[in-house]
Amino acid sequence: MNTSTVSNAAAVHDHAHDHAPTGVMRWLTSTNHKDIGTLYLWFSLFMFFFAGALAMLIRAELFQPGLQLFQPTVFNQLTTMHGLIMIFGAIMPSLVGFANWQVPLMIGAPDMAFPRLNNWSFWLLPAAGVLLISTFFVPGGAIAGGWTMYPPLFMQGGIAYDMSILAVHILGVSSIMGAINIIVTILNMRAPGMTLMKMPMFVWTWLITAFLLVAVMPVLACAITMLLTDRNFGTHFFDASGGGDPVMFQHVFWFFGHPEVYIMILPAFGIVSTIIPTFARKPLFGYVSMVYAVASIAFLSFIVWAHHMFTTGMPLGGQLFFMYTTMLIAIPTGIKVFNWVATLWRGSISFETPMLFSLAFVFLFTIGGFSGLVLALVPVDIQLQDTYYVVAHFHYVLFSGSAMAIMGGVYYWLPKWTGHMYDEKLGKVHFWLTAIAFNITFFPMHFLGLAGMPRRIPDYALQFAEFNMIASLGGFLLGASQLLFLYVVIKCVRGGIAAGNQPWDGADTLEWTQTSPPPYHSFVTPPLVK
Amino acid sequence: MPKYTGRRLGQPFSAIRSLCAIFFGLIPALAWADFAVNLPQPASGLAQDIFDLHSLILWICLAILIVVFVPMLIALIRHRKSVGHQAAKFHDNLGVEIAWTIVPVLILIGMAWPATRLVASMKDTSKSDLTIKVTGHQWKWEYEYLGEDIRFMSNSSTPKVQIDGEQSKGEHYLLEVDRPLVVPAGQKVRLVLTASDVIHAWWVPAFGVKQDAIPGFIRDAWFKVDQVGTYRGQCAELCGVGHGFMPVVVDVVSPEQFATWKQEQKTLVAAAAANVGKTYEMAELKALGEKVYAANCVACHQPTGMGVPGAFPALNGSAIVSGEKAGHIDIVLNGKAATAMAAFGKQLSDLDLAAVITYERNSWNNTTGDLVQPADIAARRR
Amino acid sequence: MQAHNNAYYVPPPSIWPIVGSVALLTLAVGFALVLNKVAVGSLVMALGAGILLIMLFGWFGAVIKESLAGKYARQVDTSFRWGMVWFIFSEVMFFAGFFGALFYARNLALPGLADAQSLWPGFSAAWPTTGPGLKTVITPVNAWGIPALNTLILLSSGATLTWAHWGLQKDRQRQLKLGLALTIALGILFIGLQIHEYGEAAFTIRDGIYGATFYMLTGFHGFHVMMGSVMLIVILLRSLAGHFTPGRHFAFEAVAWYWHFVDVIWLLLFIFVYCL
Structure with missing residues (x-):
């Protein structure tokens, strides 16, 4: 990149945006990374509750054996839409919301690189959300073939299937543009003196995540385009009689799908790597190895996809290759966990709510990592594929992984975003309820899977009844606990003890040099990083 | 096997009942249920090896968990700000970092070795004593003993009234079929799997066999079970509304019993062949048709014949069902593209088809009075 | 930095x-x-x-x-450049998905179908094919007819565009406009020949995996050529309006990169779809 500075005379500062519109137009037309970040976060919170409500319905049906509340058609719609909305509507947008708020603040940039594009990335989400959620009300109901959309099952269905494909296309456009924006912001807009290896860990994880997004969202687009043409234009990509192969969809889909998993966890690593040093009052241990670990995980994510497909009957060589590469992921992931523990070691630790969430993250994510390692081994995977063990595994990495890191991040940065301290007591209550209810819900699912309960079934054999009832009770508690989260967030937004510039004494990233909340345009003059 | 005495699960869902279940029902359930927390008792060598591999990995993971989190716990207790611990300043240690990269590599190699050997043996389907072709249909399994002229469908036999809670649930609720797969003990059985509509997965946990059945492609798997008995499993790949109601049941019998069983099957085939051309009465056809309907049609079209609005069309009062016989026969024989309506011509006999069509045309509010004979079906087969 | x-x-x-x-x-x-x-x-x-x-x-x-x-300012210009680079990268991945599908179908799916002789008796994994269930016989497009000509046209258009860029860098506006006009003409000629080829082709997108991969790959490429042509026309209009100077012409370069990307994709298509 060019190292010379450009004279200010060449640039004319535009003052028009200093008089931002108010009311709804402020949000509809915003080019401000903080406003757009806020929009992302509220949108994802709404979707989190929507998809969470679907989960409550799922757990209600599974409370006891037999069909009580829903016909299997509706049940399959619930599981499918729960997965799709949680992934694309809740987890991903909330992480992009964090990126919008934090990346410019943490690298000392005035805004994102493409502020207008940033707004479009966000406003495409409600468009896709409307399209997706409205499928519940079309003839035949929403898609019911699983969020993975496997053909030929996905060929059987009505207009909802086409609408959902197009909604995912729109989500993909949004993600790609958002990711390009984040990459360019990080590469081009760091404050003077902030070299790549001086960037906060959160910024690093988002740089790599954004790269993954740009690399794999187009591949998802490719997969669902083929689905769309198979459904509507007579192509035979996934139809054996025309020389196609249903399994080909799975390959293309999981080439997207596995990096997608890391898209949802790497920024969570970044959040946790920011929070733990703050409350251990000690620098992050092994920063350089952390960066390389994240990069290695990202690289490996491109060559492990078929471990989602061990039961499709790959040749021996294929199964072994994907088993070995998958096991390798344990190395960089292990390094990260060791580094977090080493950061805690001989620190000066305090247990505010963000720290509680982060510590729970480290422990519970590791359990999810272990079950991932168990699933990496082909013979064991063949026994456990498509059972509740897998459901337990991915909720340990996605709920106690991503979602709990996100909640920790919300508590951590709420004082910065709103200028008020959140209610620490209620925050802790929320944490303990969440952590306990989460484990009541999902730990028994390991047992269910081992004992042989398939996933995605509306009804089950009697030997699975006890653990399902326990899981359902835990699930209801988990769902109810999140209402407390909503309350704490709203309470904090509306007021509270003034946070001051730096409420956390151990924090050392650039956002804490700004007021709380930061000025509408922060870092108009870039800070100098030593 | 589950000893289900704690609660009467067959009762319809009610708020009071569920509250009772929460506060009281759980207690007896906790006391009596078997609470399986591990893989089921292995019945085959493969399943045993999987069981052992899983146990090995679990112990290794537990050891790592302790090694990693005991230090964390110590830090959380002793290095707290509230006890006045001052933070150290270190943030690197090359030796430690190299160590915790190398050691896991060695552990992983230790795990990969037994796993690799086991995968290789699972893949080795050669030298089998018996080959059975398994075809997944929405939502039943078809078994064909290659070279034996034995071929039949295996449907779930759990009554709809049990699923809907109108009758208490049986011991093998959702894990029972009308005709199980029968195999001889002590022989290597090779399965070749495919599907006719969507992807299914044939799975019996105790055998350590789970294999996707992919339409248009052939996959294979094998098992050898020494212990005579009945083994149960389920479809393990989401395959539509009936996915949860597609059990697999395998009867492992002694080789002598197996020979006898094969002989019986051939007699049945011969008896069916002798009936070709026979004409049937309305009552006979409707009685048989009701059974065929319950096994093949009820998941979508519902016991009431009302279907699921928007998803599955109603048969009650349907234009096709009350229209010309030929149109009705054709759609049942050939199915409807891009829907879950299968081409039943490939799955059911002329007699079954004649029976179920007669049943549909003369049930609920449909009163065509038409009698469809097996010969009518045969005439319209392409 | x-x-x-x-x-x-x-x-x-x-x-x-x-x-x-x-x-x-x-x-x-x-x-x-x-x-x-x-x-x-x-x-x-x-x-x-x-x-x-x-x-x-x-x-x-x-x-x-x-x-x-x-x-x-300069920094904004750098942002635009990075943005365009990553956008093109995402497009590369989009095509990579379809090329991957072609590769998978030919090297993994078809041999798998040929192995399933009990389901598809007599089927062998030759290319081109419409698969074991369809009866159509495919006569592929002759690579050395229109496709070879199109390769020549698209490569030439890359050259004329670079020539236009040289003109812009040396502030020879006439060379810029002429080069752009030539590039657009070649682009439109390419599209015209492609449409003609589609009209002549003896198979459709419904004809099995060959038809599906052929039309999907060439179709999306053709769509990109059209988009590229529209962008070039806009750039030409802006050139006529005198928007570009040797020091400030990001829009021109962005479209040029895009055009070269489309060009490279075509070369891959020519090899993997038409020749092999």
């Missing part, structure tokens, strides 16, 4: 993104309706496309105005 400027241009609030979202939503709803044979669908689609066009004009108009007003 990077260029710094106290005034990285942050545009004022803009109506265009939300208009764009409404456009895409309308377009998607219309398309879903068309696919499911609801009569009003095509109208809804047309409405969506109309809104999208308005948005594109409005948005790009705003960008051009800001650019001409000199609001984009």
Whole structure:
């Protein structure tokens, strides 16, 4: 990149945006990374509750054996839409919301690189959300073939299937543009003196995540385009009689799908790597190895996809290759966990709510990592594929992984975003309820899977009844606990003890040099990083 | 096997009942249920090896968990700000970092070795004593003993009234079929799997066999079970509304019993062949048709014949069902593209088809009075 | 490291993104309706496309105005360049997916089908094929006819575009305009020949995996050539209006990169779809 500075005379500062519109137009037309970040976060919170409500319905049906509340058609719609909305509507947008708020603040940039594009990335989400959620009300109901959309099952269905494909296309456009924006912001807009290896860990994880997004969202687009043409234009990509192969969809889909998993966890690593040093009052241990670990995980994510497909009957060589590469992921992931523990070691630790969430993250994510390692081994995977063990595994990495890191991040940065301290007591209550209810819900699912309960079934054999009832009770508690989260967030937004510039004494990233909340345009003059 | 005495699960869902279940029902359930927390008792060598591999990995993971989190716990207790611990300043240690990269590599190699050997043996389907072709249909399994002229469908036999809670649930609720797969003990059985509509997965946990059945492609798997008995499993790949109601049941019998069983099957085939051309009465056809309907049609079209609005069309009062016989026969024989309506011509006999069509045309509010004979079906087969 | 400027241009609030979202939503709803044979669908689609066009004009108009007003400092220019690079990378991955599908179908799916002799008796994994269940016999397009000519045309268009770029760098506006006009003419010629080839082809997209991969790959490529041509026309119009100087012509370069990318994809198509 060019190292010379450009004279200010060449640039004319535009003052028009200093008089931002108010009311709804402020949000509809915003080019401000903080406003757009806020929009992302509220949108994802709404979707989190929507998809969470679907989960409550799922757990209600599974409370006891037999069909009580829903016909299997509706049940399959619930599981499918729960997965799709949680992934694309809740987890991903909330992480992009964090990126919008934090990346410019943490690298000392005035805004994102493409502020207008940033707004479009966000406003495409409600468009896709409307399209997706409205499928519940079309003839035949929403898609019911699983969020993975496997053909030929996905060929059987009505207009909802086409609408959902197009909604995912729109989500993909949004993600790609958002990711390009984040990459360019990080590469081009760091404050003077902030070299790549001086960037906060959160910024690093988002740089790599954004790269993954740009690399794999187009591949998802490719997969669902083929689905769309198979459904509507007579192509035979996934139809054996025309020389196609249903399994080909799975390959293309999981080439997207596995990096997608890391898209949802790497920024969570970044959040946790920011929070733990703050409350251990000690620098992050092994920063350089952390960066390389994240990069290695990202690289490996491109060559492990078929471990989602061990039961499709790959040749021996294929199964072994994907088993070995998958096991390798344990190395960089292990390094990260060791580094977090080493950061805690001989620190000066305090247990505010963000720290509680982060510590729970480290422990519970590791359990999810272990079950991932168990699933990496082909013979064991063949026994456990498509059972509740897998459901337990991915909720340990996605709920106690991503979602709990996100909640920790919300508590951590709420004082910065709103200028008020959140209610620490209620925050802790929320944490303990969440952590306990989460484990009541999902730990028994390991047992269910081992004992042989398939996933995605509306009804089950009697030997699975006890653990399902326990899981359902835990699930209801988990769902109810999140209402407390909503309350704490709203309470904090509306007021509270003034946070001051730096409420956390151990924090050392650039956002804490700004007021709380930061000025509408922060870092108009870039800070100098030593 | 589950000893289900704690609660009467067959009762319809009610708020009071569920509250009772929460506060009281759980207690007896906790006391009596078997609470399986591990893989089921292995019945085959493969399943045993999987069981052992899983146990090995679990112990290794537990050891790592302790090694990693005991230090964390110590830090959380002793290095707290509230006890006045001052933070150290270190943030690197090359030796430690190299160590915790190398050691896991060695552990992983230790795990990969037994796993690799086991995968290789699972893949080795050669030298089998018996080959059975398994075809997944929405939502039943078809078994064909290659070279034996034995071929039949295996449907779930759990009554709809049990699923809907109108009758208490049986011991093998959702894990029972009308005709199980029968195999001889002590022989290597090779399965070749495919599907006719969507992807299914044939799975019996105790055998350590789970294999996707992919339409248009052939996959294979094998098992050898020494212990005579009945083994149960389920479809393990989401395959539509009936996915949860597609059990697999395998009867492992002694080789002598197996020979006898094969002989019986051939007699049945011969008896069916002798009936070709026979004409049937309305009552006979409707009685048989009701059974065929319950096994093949009820998941979508519902016991009431009302279907699921928007998803599955109603048969009650349907234009096709009350229209010309030929149109009705054709759609049942050939199915409807891009829907879950299968081409039943490939799955059911002329007699079954004649029976179920007669049943549909003369049930609920449909009163065509038409009698469809097996010969009518045969005439319209392409 | 990077260029710094106290005034990285942050545009004022803009109506265009939300208009764009409404456009895409309308377009998607219309398309879903068309696919499911609801009569009003095509109208809804047309409405969506109309809104999208308005948005594109409005948005790009705003960008051009800001650019001409000199609001984009060097650092903004660098952002645009990075943005375009990553956008093209995403396009590369999009095509990679379809090439992957072609590779998978030919090297893994077809041998698998040929192995399943009990299901598809007599089927052998030759290419081209419509698969074991369809009876059509495929006569592929002769690579050394129109496709070879098209390769020549597209490669030449890359050369004329580079020639135009040289002209721009040396501020020879006439060479710039002539080069652009030639490139556009070659692009349109390519599209015309491609349409002709589609008309002559003895198979359709419905003809098995060969038809599907052929039309999907060449179709998406052709669509990109069309988009590229439209972009080149806009660049030509802007050149005629004198928007570009040797020191400030990011838009030209972005479109040039895009055109070369489309060119490279064509070479891969020529090898993997037509020749092999």
